[in-house]
Amino acid sequence: MERTEIDAMRYIPLADFLARLGHEPVRRSGNELWYRAPYRNERTPSFRVNVAKQLWYDFGLGKGGDIFTLAGEFARSEDFIEQVKFITETANMPMPVPEVSRPTFLPKPSEPAFEGVEAVPLLHSPLTEYLAGRGIPYAVASRYCCRLNYGVRGKRYFAVGFPNVSGGYEIRSRFFKGCVPPKDxxxxxxxxxxxxxxxxxxxxxxxxxxxxxxxxxxxxxxxxxxxxxxxxxxxxxxxxxxxxxxxxxxxxxxxxxxxxxxxxxxxxxxxxxxxxxxxxxxxxxxxxxxxxxx
Incomplete structure:
Protein backbone atom coordinates (compact mmCIF):
# COMPACT_ATOMS: atom_id res chain seq x y z
CA MET A 1 0.00 0.00 0.00
CA GLU A 2 1.06 3.60 -0.44
CA ARG A 3 2.15 4.74 3.01
CA THR A 4 0.74 8.24 2.55
CA GLU A 5 -2.70 6.85 1.75
CA ILE A 6 -2.63 4.50 4.74
CA ASP A 7 -1.52 7.41 6.93
CA ALA A 8 -4.46 9.46 5.63
CA MET A 9 -6.82 6.68 6.72
CA ARG A 10 -5.26 6.52 10.15
CA TYR A 11 -5.96 10.23 10.67
CA ILE A 12 -9.66 9.97 9.85
CA PRO A 13 -11.36 10.97 13.13
CA LEU A 14 -13.04 7.91 14.61
CA ALA A 15 -16.12 9.99 15.49
CA ASP A 16 -16.47 11.02 11.83
CA PHE A 17 -15.96 7.43 10.70
CA LEU A 18 -18.68 6.20 13.09
CA ALA A 19 -20.99 9.05 12.07
CA ARG A 20 -20.71 7.97 8.41
CA LEU A 21 -21.88 4.54 9.58
CA GLY A 22 -24.86 6.11 11.38
CA HIS A 23 -23.56 6.05 14.97
CA GLU A 24 -23.48 9.08 17.26
CA PRO A 25 -22.06 9.28 20.81
CA VAL A 26 -24.42 8.97 23.76
CA ARG A 27 -22.29 11.27 25.93
CA ARG A 28 -18.94 13.05 26.06
CA SER A 29 -16.53 13.26 29.00
CA GLY A 30 -13.41 15.32 28.31
CA ASN A 31 -11.56 13.66 25.44
CA GLU A 32 -13.75 10.55 25.62
CA LEU A 33 -16.86 9.82 23.59
CA TRP A 34 -19.13 7.00 24.74
CA TYR A 35 -21.28 4.98 22.34
CA ARG A 36 -23.50 1.96 22.43
CA ALA A 37 -21.28 -0.59 20.70
CA PRO A 38 -21.93 0.04 16.98
CA TYR A 39 -21.54 -3.56 15.77
CA ARG A 40 -23.64 -5.33 18.44
CA ASN A 41 -26.76 -4.56 20.48
CA GLU A 42 -26.46 -3.18 23.99
CA ARG A 43 -28.41 -0.88 26.27
CA THR A 44 -25.60 0.52 28.42
CA PRO A 45 -22.89 2.41 26.47
CA SER A 46 -19.60 0.53 26.90
CA PHE A 47 -17.78 1.58 23.71
CA ARG A 48 -15.30 4.43 24.21
CA VAL A 49 -13.44 6.61 21.71
CA ASN A 50 -10.46 8.65 22.90
CA VAL A 51 -10.49 11.58 20.47
CA ALA A 52 -7.01 12.75 21.50
CA LYS A 53 -5.34 9.38 20.83
CA GLN A 54 -7.80 8.24 18.13
CA LEU A 55 -8.19 4.86 19.82
CA TRP A 56 -11.35 2.94 20.65
CA TYR A 57 -12.06 0.37 23.33
CA ASP A 58 -15.06 -1.91 23.76
CA PHE A 59 -15.38 -2.76 27.46
CA GLY A 60 -18.06 -5.31 26.63
CA LEU A 61 -15.73 -7.37 24.44
CA GLY A 62 -12.46 -6.45 26.15
CA LYS A 63 -10.78 -5.34 22.93
CA GLY A 64 -9.90 -2.15 21.10
CA GLY A 65 -7.48 -0.46 18.71
CA ASP A 66 -7.35 2.06 15.89
CA ILE A 67 -9.51 2.72 12.82
CA PHE A 68 -8.22 -0.41 11.07
CA THR A 69 -9.18 -2.80 13.88
CA LEU A 70 -12.52 -0.98 14.20
CA ALA A 71 -13.16 -1.52 10.49
CA GLY A 72 -12.27 -5.17 11.11
CA GLU A 73 -15.06 -5.46 13.68
CA PHE A 74 -17.58 -4.12 11.16
CA ALA A 75 -16.19 -6.24 8.31
CA ARG A 76 -15.74 -9.23 10.66
CA SER A 77 -12.25 -9.73 9.30
CA GLU A 78 -8.73 -9.60 10.71
CA ASP A 79 -7.35 -9.27 7.18
CA PHE A 80 -5.71 -5.85 6.76
CA ILE A 81 -6.72 -5.55 3.09
CA GLU A 82 -10.37 -6.17 3.98
CA GLN A 83 -10.14 -3.54 6.71
CA VAL A 84 -8.68 -0.99 4.29
CA LYS A 85 -11.39 -1.81 1.77
CA PHE A 86 -14.11 -1.20 4.36
CA ILE A 87 -12.58 2.18 5.27
CA THR A 88 -12.30 3.29 1.64
CA GLU A 89 -15.94 2.40 0.98
CA THR A 90 -17.15 4.10 4.17
CA ALA A 91 -15.03 7.26 3.80
CA ASN A 92 -15.46 7.40 0.00
CA MET A 93 -11.68 7.28 -0.55
CA PRO A 94 -9.77 5.66 -3.42
CA MET A 95 -8.44 2.17 -2.69
CA PRO A 96 -4.65 2.38 -2.12
CA VAL A 97 -2.35 0.60 -4.56
CA PRO A 98 -1.05 -2.68 -3.07
CA GLU A 99 2.65 -3.13 -2.37
CA VAL A 100 4.46 -6.44 -2.06
CA SER A 101 5.12 -6.08 1.66
CA ARG A 102 2.51 -5.84 4.38
CA PRO A 103 2.54 -2.63 6.46
CA THR A 104 4.05 -3.05 9.90
CA PHE A 105 3.37 0.33 11.44
CA LEU A 106 -0.06 -0.18 12.98
CA PRO A 107 -0.15 1.18 16.52
CA LYS A 108 -0.98 -1.22 19.30
CA PRO A 109 -3.69 -0.08 21.72
CA SER A 110 -2.21 0.64 25.11
CA GLU A 111 -5.36 1.09 27.17
CA PRO A 112 -7.12 0.43 29.40
CA ALA A 113 -5.13 -1.63 31.89
CA PHE A 114 -6.91 -3.17 34.85
CA GLU A 115 -4.65 -2.98 37.89
CA GLY A 116 -4.62 -5.03 41.09
CA VAL A 117 -7.55 -7.27 40.15
CA GLU A 118 -8.76 -9.15 43.24
CA ALA A 119 -11.67 -11.59 43.48
CA VAL A 120 -13.29 -11.85 46.93
CA PRO A 121 -16.59 -13.34 48.18
CA LEU A 122 -19.75 -11.47 47.23
CA LEU A 123 -21.10 -10.33 50.60
CA HIS A 124 -24.19 -8.19 51.21
CA SER A 125 -23.42 -4.73 49.81
CA PRO A 126 -24.69 -2.17 47.28
CA LEU A 127 -23.68 -4.71 44.63
CA THR A 128 -26.15 -7.28 45.93
CA GLU A 129 -28.78 -4.54 46.20
CA TYR A 130 -28.15 -3.79 42.50
CA LEU A 131 -28.62 -7.50 41.67
CA ALA A 132 -31.77 -7.66 43.79
CA GLY A 133 -33.12 -4.74 41.77
CA ARG A 134 -32.70 -6.93 38.70
CA GLY A 135 -34.52 -9.79 40.38
CA ILE A 136 -31.46 -11.82 41.43
CA PRO A 137 -31.49 -12.88 45.11
CA TYR A 138 -28.32 -13.01 47.18
CA ALA A 139 -28.52 -16.80 47.56
CA VAL A 140 -28.21 -17.24 43.78
CA ALA A 141 -25.70 -14.46 43.13
CA SER A 142 -23.29 -15.54 45.89
CA ARG A 143 -23.22 -19.08 44.48
CA TYR A 144 -21.87 -18.06 41.08
CA CYS A 145 -20.43 -14.54 41.40
CA CYS A 146 -17.72 -12.75 43.33
CA ARG A 147 -16.90 -9.17 44.19
CA LEU A 148 -14.14 -7.99 41.89
CA ASN A 149 -11.91 -5.20 43.18
CA TYR A 150 -9.78 -3.53 40.51
CA GLY A 151 -8.00 -0.33 39.59
CA VAL A 152 -7.90 1.81 36.47
CA ARG A 153 -5.40 4.69 36.22
CA GLY A 154 -4.73 4.64 39.93
CA LYS A 155 -8.38 4.72 41.00
CA ARG A 156 -10.01 1.76 42.74
CA TYR A 157 -13.41 0.32 41.78
CA PHE A 158 -15.50 -2.74 42.60
CA ALA A 159 -18.17 -4.65 40.72
CA VAL A 160 -19.96 -7.98 40.50
CA GLY A 161 -17.57 -10.44 38.86
CA PHE A 162 -18.49 -13.54 36.86
CA PRO A 163 -15.48 -15.68 35.86
CA ASN A 164 -14.89 -17.17 32.42
CA VAL A 165 -12.93 -20.23 31.36
CA SER A 166 -9.78 -18.23 30.44
CA GLY A 167 -9.35 -16.38 33.73
CA GLY A 168 -11.15 -13.18 32.72
CA TYR A 169 -14.27 -11.73 34.30
CA GLU A 170 -17.50 -10.16 33.18
CA ILE A 171 -18.08 -7.22 35.50
CA ARG A 172 -21.31 -5.37 36.30
CA SER A 173 -22.41 -2.66 38.66
CA ARG A 174 -25.12 -0.06 38.67
CA PHE A 175 -22.71 2.26 36.85
CA PHE A 176 -20.55 0.03 34.66
CA LYS A 177 -20.73 -2.93 32.30
CA GLY A 178 -17.60 -4.49 30.84
CA CYS A 179 -15.02 -7.23 31.23
CA VAL A 180 -11.54 -7.85 32.56
CA PRO A 181 -9.83 -9.64 29.66
CA PRO A 182 -9.36 -12.18 28.29
CA LYS A 183 -12.91 -12.46 26.99
CA ASP A 184 -14.27 -16.00 26.82
Whole structure:
Protein backbone atom coordinates (compact mmCIF):
# COMPACT_ATOMS: atom_id res chain seq x y z
CA MET A 1 0.00 0.00 0.00
CA GLU A 2 1.06 3.60 -0.44
CA ARG A 3 2.15 4.74 3.01
CA THR A 4 0.74 8.24 2.55
CA GLU A 5 -2.70 6.85 1.75
CA ILE A 6 -2.63 4.50 4.74
CA ASP A 7 -1.52 7.41 6.93
CA ALA A 8 -4.46 9.46 5.63
CA MET A 9 -6.82 6.68 6.72
CA ARG A 10 -5.26 6.52 10.15
CA TYR A 11 -5.96 10.23 10.67
CA ILE A 12 -9.66 9.97 9.85
CA PRO A 13 -11.36 10.97 13.13
CA LEU A 14 -13.04 7.91 14.61
CA ALA A 15 -16.12 9.99 15.49
CA ASP A 16 -16.47 11.02 11.83
CA PHE A 17 -15.96 7.43 10.70
CA LEU A 18 -18.68 6.20 13.09
CA ALA A 19 -20.99 9.05 12.07
CA ARG A 20 -20.71 7.97 8.41
CA LEU A 21 -21.88 4.54 9.58
CA GLY A 22 -24.86 6.11 11.38
CA HIS A 23 -23.56 6.05 14.97
CA GLU A 24 -23.48 9.08 17.26
CA PRO A 25 -22.06 9.28 20.81
CA VAL A 26 -24.42 8.97 23.76
CA ARG A 27 -22.29 11.27 25.93
CA ARG A 28 -18.94 13.05 26.06
CA SER A 29 -16.53 13.26 29.00
CA GLY A 30 -13.41 15.32 28.31
CA ASN A 31 -11.56 13.66 25.44
CA GLU A 32 -13.75 10.55 25.62
CA LEU A 33 -16.86 9.82 23.59
CA TRP A 34 -19.13 7.00 24.74
CA TYR A 35 -21.28 4.98 22.34
CA ARG A 36 -23.50 1.96 22.43
CA ALA A 37 -21.28 -0.59 20.70
CA PRO A 38 -21.93 0.04 16.98
CA TYR A 39 -21.54 -3.56 15.77
CA ARG A 40 -23.64 -5.33 18.44
CA ASN A 41 -26.76 -4.56 20.48
CA GLU A 42 -26.46 -3.18 23.99
CA ARG A 43 -28.41 -0.88 26.27
CA THR A 44 -25.60 0.52 28.42
CA PRO A 45 -22.89 2.41 26.47
CA SER A 46 -19.60 0.53 26.90
CA PHE A 47 -17.78 1.58 23.71
CA ARG A 48 -15.30 4.43 24.21
CA VAL A 49 -13.44 6.61 21.71
CA ASN A 50 -10.46 8.65 22.90
CA VAL A 51 -10.49 11.58 20.47
CA ALA A 52 -7.01 12.75 21.50
CA LYS A 53 -5.34 9.38 20.83
CA GLN A 54 -7.80 8.24 18.13
CA LEU A 55 -8.19 4.86 19.82
CA TRP A 56 -11.35 2.94 20.65
CA TYR A 57 -12.06 0.37 23.33
CA ASP A 58 -15.06 -1.91 23.76
CA PHE A 59 -15.38 -2.76 27.46
CA GLY A 60 -18.06 -5.31 26.63
CA LEU A 61 -15.73 -7.37 24.44
CA GLY A 62 -12.46 -6.45 26.15
CA LYS A 63 -10.78 -5.34 22.93
CA GLY A 64 -9.90 -2.15 21.10
CA GLY A 65 -7.48 -0.46 18.71
CA ASP A 66 -7.35 2.06 15.89
CA ILE A 67 -9.51 2.72 12.82
CA PHE A 68 -8.22 -0.41 11.07
CA THR A 69 -9.18 -2.80 13.88
CA LEU A 70 -12.52 -0.98 14.20
CA ALA A 71 -13.16 -1.52 10.49
CA GLY A 72 -12.27 -5.17 11.11
CA GLU A 73 -15.06 -5.46 13.68
CA PHE A 74 -17.58 -4.12 11.16
CA ALA A 75 -16.19 -6.24 8.31
CA ARG A 76 -15.74 -9.23 10.66
CA SER A 77 -12.25 -9.73 9.30
CA GLU A 78 -8.73 -9.60 10.71
CA ASP A 79 -7.35 -9.27 7.18
CA PHE A 80 -5.71 -5.85 6.76
CA ILE A 81 -6.72 -5.55 3.09
CA GLU A 82 -10.37 -6.17 3.98
CA GLN A 83 -10.14 -3.54 6.71
CA VAL A 84 -8.68 -0.99 4.29
CA LYS A 85 -11.39 -1.81 1.77
CA PHE A 86 -14.11 -1.20 4.36
CA ILE A 87 -12.58 2.18 5.27
CA THR A 88 -12.30 3.29 1.64
CA GLU A 89 -15.94 2.40 0.98
CA THR A 90 -17.15 4.10 4.17
CA ALA A 91 -15.03 7.26 3.80
CA ASN A 92 -15.46 7.40 0.00
CA MET A 93 -11.68 7.28 -0.55
CA PRO A 94 -9.77 5.66 -3.42
CA MET A 95 -8.44 2.17 -2.69
CA PRO A 96 -4.65 2.38 -2.12
CA VAL A 97 -2.35 0.60 -4.56
CA PRO A 98 -1.05 -2.68 -3.07
CA GLU A 99 2.65 -3.13 -2.37
CA VAL A 100 4.46 -6.44 -2.06
CA SER A 101 5.12 -6.08 1.66
CA ARG A 102 2.51 -5.84 4.38
CA PRO A 103 2.54 -2.63 6.46
CA THR A 104 4.05 -3.05 9.90
CA PHE A 105 3.37 0.33 11.44
CA LEU A 106 -0.06 -0.18 12.98
CA PRO A 107 -0.15 1.18 16.52
CA LYS A 108 -0.98 -1.22 19.30
CA PRO A 109 -3.69 -0.08 21.72
CA SER A 110 -2.21 0.64 25.11
CA GLU A 111 -5.36 1.09 27.17
CA PRO A 112 -7.12 0.43 29.40
CA ALA A 113 -5.13 -1.63 31.89
CA PHE A 114 -6.91 -3.17 34.85
CA GLU A 115 -4.65 -2.98 37.89
CA GLY A 116 -4.62 -5.03 41.09
CA VAL A 117 -7.55 -7.27 40.15
CA GLU A 118 -8.76 -9.15 43.24
CA ALA A 119 -11.67 -11.59 43.48
CA VAL A 120 -13.29 -11.85 46.93
CA PRO A 121 -16.59 -13.34 48.18
CA LEU A 122 -19.75 -11.47 47.23
CA LEU A 123 -21.10 -10.33 50.60
CA HIS A 124 -24.19 -8.19 51.21
CA SER A 125 -23.42 -4.73 49.81
CA PRO A 126 -24.69 -2.17 47.28
CA LEU A 127 -23.68 -4.71 44.63
CA THR A 128 -26.15 -7.28 45.93
CA GLU A 129 -28.78 -4.54 46.20
CA TYR A 130 -28.15 -3.79 42.50
CA LEU A 131 -28.62 -7.50 41.67
CA ALA A 132 -31.77 -7.66 43.79
CA GLY A 133 -33.12 -4.74 41.77
CA ARG A 134 -32.70 -6.93 38.70
CA GLY A 135 -34.52 -9.79 40.38
CA ILE A 136 -31.46 -11.82 41.43
CA PRO A 137 -31.49 -12.88 45.11
CA TYR A 138 -28.32 -13.01 47.18
CA ALA A 139 -28.52 -16.80 47.56
CA VAL A 140 -28.21 -17.24 43.78
CA ALA A 141 -25.70 -14.46 43.13
CA SER A 142 -23.29 -15.54 45.89
CA ARG A 143 -23.22 -19.08 44.48
CA TYR A 144 -21.87 -18.06 41.08
CA CYS A 145 -20.43 -14.54 41.40
CA CYS A 146 -17.72 -12.75 43.33
CA ARG A 147 -16.90 -9.17 44.19
CA LEU A 148 -14.14 -7.99 41.89
CA ASN A 149 -11.91 -5.20 43.18
CA TYR A 150 -9.78 -3.53 40.51
CA GLY A 151 -8.00 -0.33 39.59
CA VAL A 152 -7.90 1.81 36.47
CA ARG A 153 -5.40 4.69 36.22
CA GLY A 154 -4.73 4.64 39.93
CA LYS A 155 -8.38 4.72 41.00
CA ARG A 156 -10.01 1.76 42.74
CA TYR A 157 -13.41 0.32 41.78
CA PHE A 158 -15.50 -2.74 42.60
CA ALA A 159 -18.17 -4.65 40.72
CA VAL A 160 -19.96 -7.98 40.50
CA GLY A 161 -17.57 -10.44 38.86
CA PHE A 162 -18.49 -13.54 36.86
CA PRO A 163 -15.48 -15.68 35.86
CA ASN A 164 -14.89 -17.17 32.42
CA VAL A 165 -12.93 -20.23 31.36
CA SER A 166 -9.78 -18.23 30.44
CA GLY A 167 -9.35 -16.38 33.73
CA GLY A 168 -11.15 -13.18 32.72
CA TYR A 169 -14.27 -11.73 34.30
CA GLU A 170 -17.50 -10.16 33.18
CA ILE A 171 -18.08 -7.22 35.50
CA ARG A 172 -21.31 -5.37 36.30
CA SER A 173 -22.41 -2.66 38.66
CA ARG A 174 -25.12 -0.06 38.67
CA PHE A 175 -22.71 2.26 36.85
CA PHE A 176 -20.55 0.03 34.66
CA LYS A 177 -20.73 -2.93 32.30
CA GLY A 178 -17.60 -4.49 30.84
CA CYS A 179 -15.02 -7.23 31.23
CA VAL A 180 -11.54 -7.85 32.56
CA PRO A 181 -9.83 -9.64 29.66
CA PRO A 182 -9.36 -12.18 28.29
CA LYS A 183 -12.91 -12.46 26.99
CA ASP A 184 -14.27 -16.00 26.82
CA UNK A 185 -17.24 -18.23 27.57
CA UNK A 186 -18.23 -19.53 31.03
CA UNK A 187 -19.23 -23.21 31.33
CA UNK A 188 -21.21 -23.99 34.51
CA UNK A 189 -21.43 -27.64 35.51
CA UNK A 190 -24.42 -28.65 37.60
CA UNK A 191 -23.83 -31.69 39.85
CA UNK A 192 -26.17 -34.59 39.27
CA UNK A 193 -27.58 -33.10 36.06
CA UNK A 194 -28.25 -34.92 32.82
CA UNK A 195 -25.00 -34.99 30.84
CA UNK A 196 -26.95 -34.87 27.59
CA UNK A 197 -28.41 -31.36 27.96
CA UNK A 198 -26.76 -27.93 28.06
CA UNK A 199 -28.54 -24.57 28.36
CA UNK A 200 -26.96 -21.61 26.55
CA UNK A 201 -27.29 -17.99 27.71
CA UNK A 202 -26.04 -14.79 26.12
CA UNK A 203 -25.00 -13.06 29.35
CA UNK A 204 -24.56 -14.04 32.97
CA UNK A 205 -27.55 -11.94 34.10
CA UNK A 206 -29.74 -14.24 32.01
CA UNK A 207 -28.02 -17.28 33.52
CA UNK A 208 -28.59 -15.94 37.06
CA UNK A 209 -32.21 -15.28 36.07
CA UNK A 210 -32.58 -18.89 34.95
CA UNK A 211 -31.11 -20.07 38.26
CA UNK A 212 -33.58 -17.82 40.11
CA UNK A 213 -36.48 -19.25 38.09
CA UNK A 214 -35.24 -22.84 38.57
CA UNK A 215 -34.50 -23.37 34.87
CA UNK A 216 -30.84 -24.41 35.18
CA UNK A 217 -31.59 -28.12 35.61
CA UNK A 218 -28.58 -29.22 33.53
CA UNK A 219 -25.14 -27.96 32.57
CA UNK A 220 -25.05 -24.37 31.33
CA UNK A 221 -22.86 -22.25 29.09
CA UNK A 222 -22.76 -18.45 29.20
CA UNK A 223 -21.47 -16.89 25.97
CA UNK A 224 -20.66 -13.52 27.60
CA UNK A 225 -21.04 -12.07 24.08
CA UNK A 226 -22.61 -13.32 20.87
CA UNK A 227 -19.13 -12.81 19.36
CA UNK A 228 -18.03 -15.87 21.39
CA UNK A 229 -20.32 -18.35 19.64
CA UNK A 230 -17.43 -20.03 17.79
CA UNK A 231 -15.50 -20.40 21.07
CA UNK A 232 -18.57 -22.03 22.60
CA UNK A 233 -18.75 -24.91 20.16
CA UNK A 234 -15.92 -27.01 21.62
CA UNK A 235 -17.81 -26.95 24.92
CA UNK A 236 -21.15 -27.91 23.30
CA UNK A 237 -20.08 -30.70 20.96
CA UNK A 238 -20.71 -33.52 23.45
CA UNK A 239 -24.34 -32.65 24.26
CA UNK A 240 -27.34 -34.33 22.68
CA UNK A 241 -29.59 -31.30 23.27
CA UNK A 242 -28.74 -27.60 23.43
CA UNK A 243 -31.43 -25.37 24.96
CA UNK A 244 -30.97 -21.73 23.89
CA UNK A 245 -32.20 -18.86 26.08
CA UNK A 246 -30.88 -16.07 23.84
CA UNK A 247 -32.01 -12.46 23.54
CA UNK A 248 -35.08 -11.88 21.41
CA UNK A 249 -33.33 -9.48 19.04
CA UNK A 250 -31.40 -9.60 15.78
CA UNK A 251 -28.09 -10.57 17.39
CA UNK A 252 -29.74 -13.35 19.40
CA UNK A 253 -31.50 -14.66 16.29
CA UNK A 254 -28.23 -14.69 14.32
CA UNK A 255 -26.53 -16.62 17.11
CA UNK A 256 -29.40 -19.13 17.24
CA UNK A 257 -29.17 -19.67 13.47
CA UNK A 258 -25.38 -20.16 13.72
CA UNK A 259 -25.86 -22.87 16.34
CA UNK A 260 -28.66 -24.50 14.32
CA UNK A 261 -26.48 -24.65 11.22
CA UNK A 262 -23.78 -26.38 13.24
CA UNK A 263 -25.86 -28.69 15.46
CA UNK A 264 -29.12 -29.08 13.53
CA UNK A 265 -32.05 -30.52 15.48
CA UNK A 266 -30.02 -30.74 18.68
CA UNK A 267 -30.68 -26.99 19.16
CA UNK A 268 -33.94 -25.98 20.88
CA UNK A 269 -35.09 -22.37 20.99
CA UNK A 270 -36.49 -21.71 24.49
CA UNK A 271 -37.08 -17.96 24.03
CA UNK A 272 -40.88 -18.40 23.69
CA UNK A 273 -40.88 -18.52 27.51
CA UNK A 274 -40.14 -14.78 27.61
CA UNK A 275 -42.06 -13.71 24.50
CA UNK A 276 -42.71 -9.98 24.70
CA UNK A 277 -39.48 -9.36 26.66
CA UNK A 278 -36.02 -8.65 25.29
CA UNK A 279 -34.32 -11.28 27.42
CA UNK A 280 -34.74 -13.66 30.33
CA UNK A 281 -33.73 -11.09 32.94
CA UNK A 282 -36.39 -8.65 31.74
CA UNK A 283 -38.92 -11.49 31.99
CA UNK A 284 -37.76 -12.27 35.56
CA UNK A 285 -38.14 -8.64 36.61
CA UNK A 286 -41.60 -8.44 35.05
CA UNK A 287 -42.65 -11.70 36.72
CA UNK A 288 -41.52 -10.50 40.16
CA UNK A 289 -43.27 -7.16 39.66
CA UNK A 290 -46.56 -8.90 38.84
CA UNK A 291 -46.24 -11.11 41.93
CA UNK A 292 -45.62 -8.08 44.14
CA UNK A 293 -48.71 -6.34 42.73
CA UNK A 294 -51.00 -9.28 43.51
Missing amino acids: VSPVKVEGSSAGVCSVFEGFMDFLSAATLGLETGDCLVLNSVANVEKAMKHLDGYGRIDCYLDRDEAGQRTLETLKRHYGERVCDRSALYDGCKDLNEYLQLTKKKRNEQ
